[in-house]
Amino acid sequence: MKLKNILLAGAMSLVAVSAAQACEITARVSVVGNEFPAIQTVGAGAQECSGAEVTTNLTADHQKINVPGMQGNPAEYTSAIIANSSIVALMNEDVIRPLDDLVAQHGGALKSNQLITINGKVMAVAFMANAQHLVYRADVLEQIGVEPPKTYEDMLVAAKMIRDKGIMENPVGGAYAAGWNLAQEFNNMFLGYGGSHFKAGSPEPSVNSEAGVKALEMMKALSAYMNPDFLTHDSNATNAEFRAGNVAIMNMWGSRAATLVTADGVPQEVVDGFAIAGPMTVGGGDTPASTLWWDGWTVAKNVSDAEAESTFIAMMNGIRPELMANDDIRRQAVWLIDGYKPTSAATGVFAAAQMGTIPYPMLPYMGLMHSALGNELSDFMQGKESAEQALQDVEAAYIAAAKEKGFL
Amino acid sequence: MKHRTFFWFFLPTGLAMLLFIALPIVSVLVQSVFTPHGAVIETVKNCTPFGCNEETTINQEATRALRESQPLGRFVGLGIYFDRGHLAINEVRALWANSQGLGQFFKGLGNLPFYRAMGFTLTFTFLATPALIALGMVIALAVNSISQRLKGVVIFFSLLPFTVTPLIGSLILFWMIDSRGILGTALQWLADDPGLSLKASTPLTWIMLIVYQVWHAAPFAFVVFYAGLQTLPQDQLESAKIDGASRLQQVRYVVVPHLTPLVTFVALIMLMDNFRVFEPIVGFNAAAHATSLSWIIFNDLGGETRQLSAAAATSVMTIIGVAVLLSPVLVRTWRDFRSKK
Numbered sequence: 180m181k182l183k184n185i186l187l188a189g190a191m192s193l194v195a196v197s198a199a200q201a202c203e204i205t206a207r208v209s210v211v212g213n214e215f216p217a218i219q220t221v222g223a224g225a226q227e228c229s230g231a232e233v234t235t236n237l238t239a240d241h242q243k244i245n246v247p248g249m250q251g252n253p254a255e256y257t258s259a260i261i262a263n264s265s266i267v268a269l270m271n272e273d274v275i276r277p278l279d280d281l282v283a284q285h286g287g288a289l290k291s292n293q294l295i296t297i298n299g300k301v302m303a304v305a306f307m308a309n310a311q312h313l314v315y316r317a318d319v320l321e322q323i324g325v326e327p328p329k330t331y332e333d334m335l336v337a338a339k340m341i342r343d344k345g346i347m348e349n350p351v352g353g354a355y356a357a358g359w360n361l362a363q364e365f366n367n368m369f370l371g372y373g374g375s376h377f378k379a380g381s382p383e384p385s386v387n388s389e390a391g392v393k394a395l396e397m398m399k400a401l402s403a404y405m406n407p408d409f410l411t412h413d414s415n416a417t418n419a420e421f422r423a424g425n426v427a428i429m430n431m432w433g434s435r436a437a438t439l440v441t442a443d444g445v446p447q448e449v450v451d452g453f454a455i456a457g458p459m460t461v462g463g464g465d466t467p468a469s470t471l472w473w474d475g476w477t478v479a480k481n482v483s484d485a486e487a488e489s490t491f492i493a494m495m496n497g498i499r500p501e502l503m504a505n506d507d508i509r510r511q512a513v514w515l516i517d518g519y520k521p522t523s524a525a526t527g528v529f530a531a532a533q534m535g536t537i538p539y540p541m542l543p544y545m546g547l548m549h550s551a552l553g554n555e556l557s558d559f560m561q562g563k564e565s566a567e568q569a570l571q572d573v574e575a576a577y578i579a580a581a582k583e584k585g586f587l
Numbered sequence: 588m589k590h591r592t593f594f595w596f597f598l599p600t601g602l603a604m605l606l607f608i609a610l611p612i613v614s615v616l617v618q619s620v621f622t623p624h625g626a627v628i629e630t631v632k633n634c635t636p637f638g639c640n641e642e643t644t645i646n647q648e649a650t651r652a653l654r655e656s657q658p659l660g661r662f663v664g665l666g667i668y669f670d671r672g673h674l675a676i677n678e679v680r681a682l683w684a685n686s687q688g689l690g691q692f693f694k695g696l697g698n699l700p701f702y703r704a705m706g707f708t709l710t711f712t713f714l715a716t717p718a719l720i721a722l723g724m725v726i727a728l729a730v731n732s733i734s735q736r737l738k739g740v741v742i743f744f745s746l747l748p749f750t751v752t753p754l755i756g757s758l759i760l761f762w763m764i765d766s767r768g769i770l771g772t773a774l775q776w777l778a779d780d781p782g783l784s785l786k787a788s789t790p791l792t793w794i795m796l797i798v799y800q801v802w803h804a805a806p807f808a809f810v811v812f813y814a815g816l817q818t819l820p821q822d823q824l825e826s827a828k829i830d831g832a833s834r835l836q837q838v839r840y841v842v843v844p845h846l847t848p849l850v851t852f853v854a855l856i857m858l859m860d861n862f863r864v865f866e867p868i869v870g871f872n873a874a875a876h877a878t879s880l881s882w883i884i885f886n887d888l889g890g891e892t893r894q895l896s897a898a899a900a901t902s903v904m905t906i907i908g909v910a911v912l913l914s915p916v917l918v919r920t921w922r923d924f925r926s927k928k
Contacts, residue, residue, distance in 0.1 A: 240889075242889075242891055243888070243889045246893065263635065264891055265891055267891065267892075268891045268892055268893070270644060270645065271626075271645055271892065273647045273650075273651070292636045293636065294634070295633075295634070295635055296632075296633065296634040297631060297633050297644060298631035298632065298633070298644065299631075299632070305635070305636050308636055308637075356872065357872075357874050357875035358874060358886075380630070380643065382628075382643075406766070407766060407782060407784040407786075407787040408765065408766060408784050408786040408787055409787075410786070410787070410875040411786050411871075411872035411873075411875070471637050473635055473636050473637070515636055532637065538635060538637045538640075540642075541633060541635075541642055541644075542642065542643050543626060543628065543643065543644060543645050543892075544892070545891075546890055546891030546892035547890070547892050547894075549890070549891060550886070550890035550891070550892070554700065554886065557874075557875035558698070560875075561787075561789070561875065561876075564698070568698075572698060575671050575678070576671060576672065576700070578671075579670045579671040579672045580672065580892075580894055580897070582670070583622045583623075583667060583670070583672075583894055583896050583897055584622070584623055584626070584892065584894065585622065585623050585624050585625035585626045585661070586625075586626050586628070
């Protein structure tokens, strides 16, 4: 055993050395991004480069610091790892540079669908896809004799059965923390009911609609089967509930679900019963009540060309196809990288893509809408006001913010 | 002190105050009356891993030209102060015209972010401040009367809550009061209600935040009062004893009057601090139930699209709020100062 470990360590360091040889950079690289496992892998890959310092700042608060950290000249961060929602803020502030030249020079291993092009210019390189989808306990559903839910209505039925049989008190999990998470769950449900956040082609809001009211009512119905503290539960807290065996069905991010039960101390029946399926639909619609996401990296505008080139090379090293040979890394996400073979953990996100899930809107004013939703919906979830009133508040808050930012 | 000496003595402090206090306030003021230029929007073709789409984006060239010609943005005067995110003048007026009775008016007011935040902040400030002063006084009197050998240890432990970083302190308590945490479960047992959750109820969340603040800041009041107790005029106390004053009467007529200036001082600092309540709201994840002006600023800056002007306007309103809150105490201090002259 010991010998095996030593051999393994030796092999690992050899790999590290060969990787380091492959990746030579000449100037500073500084990366800011979210903290889930796949991004940690990309960050670590970038740090294998030698020749200059590569620092990473991977935190859940990345979107609070990436714009300020890239506005200076020279920018503090030479690269921001972002998703389709957060690239908008960087585009709005004009802090990232087109990558066409760098892709032509160093982008050999990239597939064309990895290139995020805006108005004909490559602005980001995507490395993974993500979506929220069903995560459930197969053993619990078997016990009550139902199939994994395909719709939110089925989910409610299953939740009632689990509670009535006394298996779990609050079997539904959901990242419903007031703020960003709650707004995102509304977005899912709203799109599932066929809603559209804005009047076609304009920044005028249109969430106060029949679809909006139905979405809120479904969320309220689900919350009756959640831990009463649901308004304080973000993805991490929801996962903790699942790991502890308190939750049997939940809508969870693909990027977090894959490694959900690999943490220490998860009871064996949770590990064994853990299963993944595609996103659910709602209200008889065909479009899943979920959104499609890509995660990718950008290069700052306000840095020297040498730093930009080094950043590009280092980030390319973070997403090199050889990484796909490692089973643990392969499992962390639905990679868009060449040579990726899907694992069982990817079924949820693949199903989401095949079912025609709508990508999260990449609109300059979507961030303001998301903030307004996050602030104004919690009153409804607590039963303090009607759905119509809550949606009216959302529109009013959004309009005030959009006027300030010059969109209306 | 000679005016000349005073000038040179004060110069470094004055410069620092100008640089680090006055200038930032001026910059925030300026920021709050300007907003970004109208965005020049265009429709372009975007391609992502999920296919190509026509989508709206900002035309950077045109926007840059606008920005360069007027780098501060559009001047809107007090527009931001009056919008729905702040004083909500139009909404309040409509509410006043349309609501039947004061109850409905105040309910509607609580639906507007600024007034909702003020509702919590003022309740918090005016309950937590007196409570922590009283608790600090009791601890100080108790510590002052125990044996010399124990004092060091007791003072050390009494100070602990104040030395714990607020965010960490609130996080620890947040986990303890979880419905599965030790305090949360204990409360459920005490109330005989297995569904009881501190985090799901607005009044309980408010109480929890106030109790937390009292726990956290009482040691500050204690230290100040304890220092004050070391300067108690012993002759007055002795004469009070000779006159037959009970322990309570001694405290009421000798100790408390002696400490009054310190009470004013602690009240001043704590009013200011409590009005800017922020860390516990974040630490306790309590934004669904309680918000404050500081939290609104944080939230405006933390979204995917930052609202700098809105945050600046709220900052200015916080400064005004603190000034209003402190004015009675300041006026009183000034009067005391004048009468002593």
